[in-house]
Amino acid sequence: MKLLLLCLGLILVCAQQEENSDVAIRNFDISKISGEWYSIFLASDVKEKIEENGSMRVFVDVIRALDNSSLYAEYQTKISKEFYLLPMDQRSSELCSFSSTDDGYNVFRISEFENDEHIILYLVNFDKDRPFQLFEFYAREPDVSPEIKEEFVKIVQKRGIVKENIIDLTKIDRCFQLRGNGVAQA
Template sequence: MKALLLSFGLGLLAALQAQAIPTIPTMEEDQDVTGIWYLKATASDKKIPHMKLGSVSVMPMTIKALEGGNLQVKFTFLIAGQCREMSTVLEKTDQPDKYTLYEGKQVLHIIPSEVEGHYIFYYEGSIHGHRLQMANLVGRDPDINQEALEDFQNAVRARGLNAENVFIPTQRETCPLGSN
């Protein structure tokens, strides 16, 4: 369950191959992805049961720079009335947009959106023996930007994910009392 929530949250996190995509820009070394981010949309190559229930709310995630270029990501979800807090370290690789998780077994690419203040997180890994690919649109504010959402849908299509299955979670600032 923890791995499923992590993949949902980070791609939260979104999934992809390591090769570069000509239509999607790569992250520059000097781009700062630290701070507060909001998960605005997500898409996956697999159905995630909680998404179709419509009972998923997300709180802002925090990304903090660590030594060596690694990133710490903390986020909270409210799923079926229960708050779930997650934290993970993204380990920097020699590619500016590529990070690994869980001792290099899973890959996350952080790709700038064509829309300023937005990124697309692509995640690829295995959960409970099943391969999973996810794409997540994150932004600096909680409001949905239609142009960023269209850019996200184009990126999802470019990776072979179904743009019709894009899920937009409900935004919350904090988890409600008594839901831990």
């Protein structure tokens, strides 16, 4: 049953790629994703997942495309006022990929947003208790223009996320003290 649900979710997310015109999706060179990124926004239809101490409240540091068609990413999270480094290896297949977490199965895709300076990670979680969708907006710089922020808000609102469930991460502590040193706190 779990496998069937995962396959259905993967098919639905990948199928949206063709019909969804509100997110800029192109066959981009996955190697262009490599480098430093900054988390700008989190948006979800289940807000507690992205609020402080939420399981999906993470801050991107670096993403690398590896030779074996997988992605390596370093995220940071804040738990009880301490910051921790969260390395992640993820097998990729074009724009769609999947993994398993404590929250259930995640199916996600990475989309360019106008150019290679901004990307959107769109994740659908298939938890048996409470499935949800999540959007993460990353940029090459620590902040972006108000116009770009407005465009992202419009995109996620079209996908059913209410404005109250969009968190502007540029207004909070994003764990910059761990950025680049590769050392997690004990």
